[in-house]
Amino acid sequence: MHEMTIISGFGSASRGIIAATIVFAAAMTASPAVLAQQEEIVARVDGQDITASELAVAEEMYAQQLGSMPDDARRSVLVDALIDLRIVANEARDRGIAGDESFKRRMAFLEQQTLRSVFISEQISASVTEEAVRTAYEAQVARMPRVEETRIRHILLDTKEAAAAVIEALNAGEDFAVLARERSKDTVSKPKGGDLGFVAAGQSLPEIDAAAAKLQVDEYTAEPVRSSFGYHVLKAEERRQQPAPEFETVAPQIRQSLQAAEQQRIIGELRAEAEVEKLVPDVTPPAADDGHDH
Secondary structure, eight states, X not given: OHHHHHHHXXXXXXXXXXXXXXXXXXXXXXXXXXXXXXXXXXEEETTEEEEHHHHHHHHHHTHHHHTTOOHHHHHHHHHHHHHHHHXXXXXXXXXXXXXXXXXXXXXXXXXXXXXXXXXXHHXXXXXXXXXXXXXXXXXXXXXXXXXXXXXXXXXXXXXXXXXXXXXXXXXXXXXXXXXXXXXXXXXXXXXXXXXXXXXXTTSSOHHHHHXXXXXXXXXXXXXXXXXXXXXXXXXXXXXXXXXXXXXXXXHHHHHHHHHHHHHHHHHHHHHHHSOOOOOSOOOOOOOOOOSOOO
């Protein structure tokens, strides 16, 4: 069952914290009676309503685990998880666990955690707007260096003689793309008529970079260009300034970066204003193991 995967993926202590978080966060919005009157009821356990508000909290908490699950399956899995949660929570309450000191400590921690989360989220939402993301994108685009790109076609041959024969055919008026499809040894670009796309300096073999830089648009190399792969005949088809990435492509990364910076700023300012006494030594954590020997 999917819902069992969601819950059982955590240790027992973590499950308790997560269960308490869902209950606590749902309670922060309104009383169960008010929610029952205003919201859709998605399930009942022993006569107790489970509302869409609780479902929304669970969906937010488990979003990463649910991945790209279809909406109807996601809803079903989460409701099952909330049913199980309510059943176990009711049993725990009946056994007096809500009065345990360990439970109270966890709830106090969860209260601080939830207050922090809601406060930071509200502050970030107010400052990291769509306009702010667009402004940051435009600033990044303005700082991008202007890079010239050349759209290159090439025909790769095994020998200098074969490359020279291609150049003779081009001189006689044959089409470059047709010759590439017929004779090139590059199996990747061959079906595309030798098209390598737009290439900036430094993105290709040094020999190809150097030869392409000397070509005018629509000009091909008069002599074969040798590389470690063989002999190339090159053609420069078009030149342009490298375009900036589309806003929609990079907006999520920009937004995430702005949100992280804003969170750091908020916490930094609040910490600077607070009287803080850290009573344990400052210790730098070890670097994460990246799997390489340094």
